[in-house]
Amino acid sequence: MSVQEPRKNRIIVTVLGPDRVGIIAGVAQVLAENNINILDISQTILQEFLAMIMIADMEKSRIDLSTLKERLAAKGSELGVRIDAQHEDAFRFMHRI
Numbered sequence: 419m420s421v422q423e424p425r426k427n428r429i430i431v432t433v434l435g436p437d438r439v440g441i442i443a444g445v446a447q448v449l450a451e452n453n454i455n456i457l458d459i460s461q462t463i464l465q466e467f468l469a470m471i472m473i474a475d476m477e478k479s480r481i482d483l484s485t486l487k488e489r490l491a492a493k494g495s496e497l498g499v500r501i502d503a504q505h506e507d508a509f510r511f512m513h514r515i
Contacts, residue, residue, distance in 0.1 A: 427477040428457070428506040431490065433470040435499025437463050442470070445501060448493050449474055452481045468499065473506070 433445060442461070449456060454474050461470035476483070487503050494501035 427475055429474050429476055429503050430506055431472040431474055431503045433499055433501050435468060437466055437468040441468060441497055441499055444493050444497050448489050453479045
């Protein structure tokens with residue numbers, strides 16, 4: 419059994435806010451427009467609120483993370499939710515025990 423190396427270009431995208439039609443489509447559109455592949459997605463509805471986490475791969479994208487964060491934040495503003503993205507390494511560092 420081989421051990422896979424962690425990908426260097428993975429990001430964690432989080433979405434929080436009131437649930438409504440089109441949120442997943444809107445986030446996926448921004449990622450697809452920037453050649454970013456969604457690897458995994460998890461979501462839950464807590465009463466009327468959406469909490470979603472995506473793992474995505476920026477390996478084939480030409481956009482930098484800062485610009486992507488701006489585009490996702492703008493889409494979030496349009497959709498009435500908060501969307502953020504951070505590099506997987508930063509996410510792991512912040513959530514270590």
